Structures are given as C-alpha cells and as structure tokens.
Amino acid sequence: xxxxxxxxxxxxxxxxxxxxxxxxxxxxxxxxxxxxxxxxxxxxxxxxxxxxxxxxxxxxxxxxxxxxxxxxxxxxxxxxxxxxxxxxxxxxxxxxxxxxxxxxxxxxxxxxxxxxxxxxxxxxxxxxxxxxxxxxxxxxxxxxxxxxxxxxxxxxxxxxxxxxxxxxxxxxxxxxxxxxxxxxxxxxxxxxxxxxxxxxxxxxxxxxxxxxxxxxxxxxxxxxxxxxxxxxxxxxxxxxxxxxxxxxxxxxxxxxxxxxxxxxxxxxxxxxxxxxxxxxxxxxxxxxxxxxxxxxxxxxxxxxxxxxxxxxxxxxxxxxxxxxxxxxx
Numbered sequence: 001x002x003x004x005x006x007x008x009x010x011x012x013x014x015x016x017x018x019x020x021x022x023x024x025x026x027x028x029x030x031x032x033x034x035x036x037x038x039x040x041x042x043x044x045x046x047x048x049x050x051x052x053x054x055x056x057x058x059x060x061x062x063x064x065x066x067x068x069x070x071x072x073x074x075x076x077x078x079x080x081x082x083x084x085x086x087x088x089x090x091x092x093x094x095x096x097x098x099x100x101x102x103x104x105x106x107x108x109x110x111x112x113x114x115x116x117x118x119x120x121x122x123x124x125x126x127x128x129x130x131x132x133x134x135x136x137x138x139x140x141x142x143x144x145x146x147x148x149x150x151x152x153x154x155x156x157x158x159x160x161x162x163x164x165x166x167x168x169x170x171x172x173x174x175x176x177x178x179x180x181x182x183x184x185x186x187x188x189x190x191x192x193x194x195x196x197x198x199x200x201x202x203x204x205x206x207x208x209x210x211x212x213x214x215x216x217x218x219x220x221x222x223x224x225x226x227x228x229x230x231x232x233x234x235x236x237x238x239x240x241x242x243x244x245x246x247x248x249x250x251x252x253x254x255x256x257x258x259x260x261x262x263x264x265x266x267x268x269x270x271x272x273x274x275x276x277x278x279x280x281x282x283x284x285x286x287x288x289x290x291x292x293x294x295x296x297x298x299x300x301x302x303x304x305x306x307x308x309x310x311x312x313x314x315x316x317x318x319x320x321x322x323x324x325x326x327x328x329x
Contacts, residue, residue: 001057003271003306011061011229011260012054014047016075018265020068022095023131024119026159026188030131033067042267044078046285050263051082053295057303059261060088061229067265070098076105083110089229091115093157096142097133103145113228114146115155115184120165121172129164143181153226155182155245160203169208170215176242184232184245189273205248212237212244219244229259249273255309261302269302274310 003009023030042050051062062082069075069092079090091113092106099106099116106114118139119129127134146154156175160166175181185208188201212235213219219235222243226234231254232245248254262270267285268278279302284290 001300001303003303005306005308007256007258007306008058009259009261009303009306010058011063012051012059013063013065013260013262014051015065015067015263015265016044016047016069016078017041017067017072019071020066020095021071021097022068022133024095024117024159025129025131025164026161036266041265042263042282042285044074044081046267046282047263048078048081048085049285049292049295050281050299051087052085053292053299055086056292056296057300060086062087062090063229064090064092066093068095068097070094070102076102076109079106079111080109089113091228093117094142095130096139099142100138100145103142103149103151107149107151111151113153113155114151115157116142116146117157117159118143118172119158119161120168122168125165147179147181152180153182153228154180155184155226155228157184157186157247159186159188160208161188161201162203163201166203169203169211173212173216173237173244176237176244177240179241181242182226182234182245183242184247186247187250189249202250204251205246206251208246209235231257249310253309258306261299261306269299271302271306272310275307277305277307279305 001009018033020028023032064079083090089112090110092111093115096116116139118136120126121136123134123136126136143154143156158172160169169185172183176183185205187203187205209219216237220238222234222236226243226245230247232247234243234245236243262273264270267282268280270278279298281295281298284295284298
C-alpha cells in the first residue's frame with residue numbers, strides 16, 4: 001500500500017527479541033536491557049499473524065532483526081512458517097556469533113539473505129566495541145558460512161565511529177576485492193544507551209568515500225544497486241568482486257524512498273526510525289473478538305501516519321526515547 005506521501009510500503013523489519021549476546025557501545029548498555037514480563041512480548045504465532053496481515057497490504061519482504069535474532073529459540077521454525085505463508089524475500093541481520101551452527105537450517109527454512117555486523121577486524125578493538133566478546137574470527141566464520149550456502153548477496157555492516165574504528169575503513173574495504181562481499185558503511189545514529197552520541201563521533205559518508213578514493217581511485221557507481229530492500233547506495237572499487245555501500249541517515253537523507261515499517265518485539269509498529277510515534281498491535285492481537293481484517297486495518301492505520309522524514313537533525317528530538325535494540329535497526 002501507499003503511505004500519505006505516495007511511497008510504496010512493501011518491507012517490514014521485525015525485531016523478534018530485544019535481547020543480545022553482545023553489548024555494542026552504539027546500541028545497548030553493558031548491563032543489558034531491563035527484562036519485562038514475558039507476556040509483554042509477542043509470541044511467534046502472533047508475529048506470524050502480523051506478517052499475514054502485512055501480506056494482505058502488499059508487504060512481502062521481511063527482515064528478521066533483534067536484539068540478536070539467533071538467541072531466540074524457535075527462529076528456524078518461524079522463518080519456515082512465514083515463508084510458507086507467502087513472504088517473497090526473507091533476510092536477517094545478525095552479529096554472526098551463533099550463525100554458523102544455524103546457517104544451513106535457516107537456509108532450508110527459507111532464509112534468502114543475511115547481513116552480518118562487523119565493525120572491526122582487531123580483537124582488542126572488537127572487545128572495546130562489542131564488550132562481551134573479543135574474537136572477530138567467529139564473525140568471519142559466519143561470513144564464510146553465508147558464502148558457502150550462497151545466501152547472496154552477503155552483506156557486512158560496519159558502523160563507523162571516529163576515534164573508534166574509522167582508521168579501518170580502507171582495511172575493511174579490501175575484503176570486497178576478491179570475494180562477493182558487500183560492505184556497507186553505516187553512519188552512527190543517536191540511539192545508544194551506552195555511549196553519548198556527538199557530532200565528533202560521526203564520520204559522514206562523503207568523507208568515507210573520499211578516503212576510499214584516495215586509496216583505490218575513483219569508485220564505480222552501481223546504478224542497479226545490490227539486491228535488497230534497504231537504503232544503501234553502492235559503489236565498486238575498480239575490479240572488485242564485491243561492493244562498498246553507504247547508509248547515510250545522518251548526512252544524506254533517503255526518506256523520500258523509504259519503503260519500510262518496523263515491528264518491535266513488544267508488538268508496536270514504528271513507521272519511522274526517527275520518530276517516537278508507535279502503534280501497539282497487542283490490543284488487537286489479543287482481543288478474542290478481533291478479526292484478521294481488524295489487524296490489517298490497524299497496520300494500515302499506522303502506515304497512514306508515517307511521517308515525511310526523520311528528525312535526526314534535532315538534537316533534542318524525541319527519537320532519543322527509543323533505542324536501537326528496542327526497534328531492530
């Protein structure tokens with residue numbers, strides 16, 4: 001369906017849990033999240049009902065997120081059910097720690113693609129950023145598992161932070177030279193409960209591109225992009241098998257082409273990552289008298305309240321009230 005600004009909404013990012021086995025500084029506090037009563041979270045059966053209602057509105061692309069989705073039991077079976085329901089494209093974002101052991105089962109269930117988070121190749125720095133783990137090789141093993149299973153395109157997500165890991169921009173790009181790996185540089189966004197966001201930490205996408213061109217020469221823009229549903233803009237280092245992409249929510253607004261809504265683990269539809277406005281589906285999901293049509297209309301109503309653009313440029317904006325681990329990125 002179309003939102004109020006004529007954008008086709010065909011993509012839903014679903015947070016199946018707000019728990020995680022890492023504590024990345026740009027996302028989650030070291031002590032973890034305050035666990036709420038189990039009944040405040042959606043069951044997989046309830047999430048499946050939301051997916052089926054979304055399909056009726058033309059939302060046939062789903063990304064599974066968290067927290068860390070692989071820590072929730074029953075994930076493989078859930079993916080199999082929504083694939084059978086008619087979801088055309090199922091992807092997942094993961095930190096990769098548990099992925100290698102699950103990868104084959106996830107593909108058999110219907111997972112089409114995977115995005116793997118990797119902010120650094122250096123163990124000591126990995127520990128400084130992720131805090132509960134210090135071995136990037138385990139994440140690299142997840143990349144290998146995804147490549148072997150042909151979960152293409154295999155994408156790596158690097159959140160770039162000045163003074164933390166920005167000196168690895170070029171080193172990370174070399175991973176795309178001889179492998180079909182699609183590295184995306186993500187501008188750090190103001191969602192962390194662990195590290196105060198400031199302009200000094202932000203490395204703009206334009207600066208990252210300049211650093212890459214200084215090392216590799218002119219980048220080749222990919223007009224056709226890389227298969228996926230997100231906002232990244234892609235370039236190729238001349239002769240490379242993979243690509244480099246940029247998700248630049250802070251400095252290069254891509255709201256005009258936004259095609260997504262988000263479902264949080266506690267059942268709220270968030271039409272825009274940059275706004276606090278959410279719409280709780282639990283009252284409909286848990287009302288014995290509510291019909292599937294009622295659920296469809298509730299999702300539709302949330303989409304019709306989708307704003308034109310985010311408000312990240314407001315330093316006192318209300319978006320600071322909803323953190324990344326709670327909305328699934």
